[in-house]
Amino acid sequence: MSDLALRPLRRRARLIPSGWAVFAFGVAVFAVLPIVVILTTAMENTGALWSHIVAGILPQATRTTLTLLVGTAVLVTVIGTGCAWLVTAYRFRGRAFLEWGLLLPLAVPTYIMAYAYMDVLSPLGLIQGVIRDLLGYSSPREFRLPDIRAMWGAITLFGFVLYPYVYLTTRMMFLTQAANLVEASRTLGTSRSAVFWRVALPLARPAIAVGVSLALMETLNDIGASQFLGVRTLTASVYTTWIVRNDLAGATQIASAMLVFVVLLIWLERFARRRQRYASNAQRSRAMAARPLTGAKGAVAFAVGFLPIFIGFIGPASYLLGAAIRRIEFAGISPQIVRATLNTVTVSAVATLLVLVAGFVVAYASRIRPGPWTGSFLRLSTLGYAVPGTVLAIGILIPVAALDRFIDRSASEWFGLSTGLLFMGSGCALVYAYTARFLAISSGGIEAGLSRIAISYDHAARTLGHTSTGALLKVHLPLSRTALTAAGLLVFVDCMKELPATLLLRPLNFESLSTLLYGEAARGTYEDAALAALVIVAIGMLPVTLLARVGTSSSDPVAFTDGAQESRSGRGIFWKTSGRRSAST
Template identity: 65%
Template sequence: MADHTAGRLPARPNIRISLWAVVAGVTAAFALLPIAAIAFIALADTGSLWGHVLAHVLPQAAWNTFVLLVGSGIIAMLVGTGAAWIVSAYDFRGRGVLEWALLLPLAVPAYIMAYAYLDILSPLGPVQGVVRWVLGYSSPREFRLPDIRSMWGAILVFGFVLYPYVYLTARAMFLAQTANVVEAARTLGVPRSGIFWRVALPMARPAIAVGVSLALMEVLNDVGASQFLGVRTMTAAVYTTWIVRTDLAGASQIAMGMLAMVLALVMLERWARRDQRFAANAQSSRSMPRQPLKGLPALIALALGAAPILIGFAGPALYLIVAAVKRLEFAGLSASLVRATVNTVSMSAMATLVILVLGFAVAYAARLHAGGWSATAMRVASLGYAVPGTVLAIGILVPVAAFDRTLSSQWQSLTGLPGGLLLLGSGAALVYAYAARFLAISAGGIDAGLSRIPPAFDHASRTLGQSSTGTLLRVHLPLSRPALTAAGLLVFVDCMKELPATLLLRPLNFESLATLLYGEAARGTYEDAALAALIIVAIGILPVILLAHTSRSVR
């Protein structure tokens, strides 16, 4: 009998490649590209210039950065943890307002707070004027307060702007602590005044470590506030080495040092959370009861809770409103401010759309292939959030500029016409930077929303004849719409406030609200920047309202 199988090709294995997994892998590769580019550029020889930077620039910048991180981290930890305990453990008149108002400093970027306090606390400002009037002095030559342009000024500014990161995480942990734990501690002889130190604080230590690490990463990302306040950090050293000294390799080498600091922060946060595991019996869990306060103790608690709000939000916001009104009465609404507002909204909206699409693709691939390499791709794609914007800008510039040069030369060889900078000139490089930096917010928020959809819904949809695309359109997208909306809002506001990457990668003649404010403040024309700062703060309040609503609904 003839063998009919002879000559046939061996059967190919049925390998199905998911489009979602491919998109997730490509997104992760693009997110990882700037970090790889920085490492490659840092290997270049900088000649004698790096020796000058290493001897005269880097030691002072590294020391300033270390002191700033330690000081602002301590302030943020003390203020955030204390405020979280006050609103979680005590009940007094005004506590409900403090509960959400303590989040308001999140609406004020550090560079705006520094800009506001430079004018408020200047020798000719209102605060020093009142102090001299009370003490009987008539001129700044006779008496003036210490200059806020100093390390202590920068520490206070960062501490009171960034404490909400600690407040959010610590308060969530305090609210999760159950009454039976407190009652057991009281039974074992722990006084009420010792509950915080002996029970609540040790259990909240992992959450506090997470909040402090997030705050410190924001300090490393800053370039505006530290420069306004005269503190030369490593971020400022990267900027000046690249822009002023035109030494990209030297700036990349400093950037690698900053990445090492970020890695150290992440490792420190994980070390602080080692062996920290707490569990509660869900069947018998009751929320920790608040201790009622009245009279003087209630006033003290209200004052302690209101002080961070006054320093971190109300004071700067009131100054911005007054300065903006004066500017409008004097010169009206300038054309440059209108252009900057349009540029900011349009660029942020475009970047938000791209980031939401990519974030959904990464999160959806991780859902479809749980535990596979798609989950790894999601973690890799989220690395950019831990990288300062200045560092990302350097890593993006080189591959983007190489692509522009290649495309320009090909266009010129084909048409004989000179080519331009397609990605750098159109703002695509800036959208790339925003995507690499804030993809973690989009992917994390959407992943949290998708995780609330039971897998049984997928099975039911497929049983009813829906394809995977139909399940996506008719089940997953409608149910994850709140998560998409929240993630989009957070990403939009973060793109609008981002200063370092915008400052370095913006197209020519492109001003955003953040860069306009930076330029005016650097020139000392504070009144002209007040309106831009006020618009940023007003839009920045939106995610704060969302966070406050979410935290109240979770309870």
């Protein structure tokens, strides 16, 4: 049969969706459903309620949120970009430690950072006590430092926890810039400081924009640190309106307003690099020659780079370790801690498995059936990470609660039995929230891993008689095992640290490590929560180790730019580059 006669058959075959495309469509619907529910519910609950929210809640909460976002953006940009240039452009004693040590604050969630410093910097805490002893004062009434429970305290804590997002992306861009650009500017008489401002910084601006947008999404998602520090953000307003005032409709309205912030952040990130064009000859490019610093200059450089590590990780981690040891010596390990750890590990493991399966479905469908539809399914599956946990929790609660009521009513009518809160009470809603929120990590990392496998492997497998599923089992799964492992580790740790969605969707009498810490800190019993916080930080070290391995290796310009260009929301740039490099090893 001629090629001309085969064209209609091929066109008809492309119109018939494959099983993988259908499954990918289901995953996309699964991920987008909470956002659709939020928007439709918010439009239904209009009228006097909305006018009250607009007049009484949104103005103050919006101003507070904007102030926090702007302050955090400035601080993470200064710290992250400055540290990235320091360890890239200069060589001094201790630089090797700083290269990976500057990533350590990623292991400390913002609510744990706030919890630790609230106790340490309180009027009766260690630091103020030592200062009063040195100055000769006897009580907090005579001398006390400014209260950290303020906007400046929140901005400072967020900045020193979230700067690694900017540090990692910006340093990778500094490493990929060819040395001849810097050398050309130097031959034209440009000083080393002017090279940073006029050459390196403009080239790294897209990477800075990506890092800042990721840090701001984490700031917008936070609820624990904001509550502890008395900063009433939109996220805190959603939680208070829903839980304290028992007003789900009002919480839905505020959540819909928060989506505007999410869209704005994504648009700003895309706008900042809309004209990004980066080309590099990988065979001829070489790293920029670092300027050696010795003596006092080297010591100052190390001290500058060490300060963010101390404030963002060593300080709070040392406090948690000391408090946990004292608590264990006094009362041993509480059974409540053991139960919370088991609950956290179980739910996180189940969610991680579902996230990996769903991520592989959308990534593999996009590979074997490339086109606008499967590409859209892949992009839609990543939207959940851009949505704060409180907003996502509301979007999940409404349909899941309705499904619970329907099943209970049907079971009562047909069998005379009451099923109760079948999905809400069993933790399925919480697993749903974790899966929808962290699906971007899985799909992005797995897609990056699959992209390293040559398409000729697919053709060879099909020539040997394997179906697409057979090729997956025989070829793609073994070759993408490293990317799967990396994505699974990152998802598992993020599930363990997630606080907002866990607070709102956990079943009755269910405590995770994060909610246990939140409850103890809210009651002021800091010593009881220290062990839970220490466990979270210790487990959070696992993805930091992985990121340090990626960040300190020689960077691949193509991997970085592809990851940046393909990043839609969430942490796509990290996981894409991480997945690609892992797949290549």
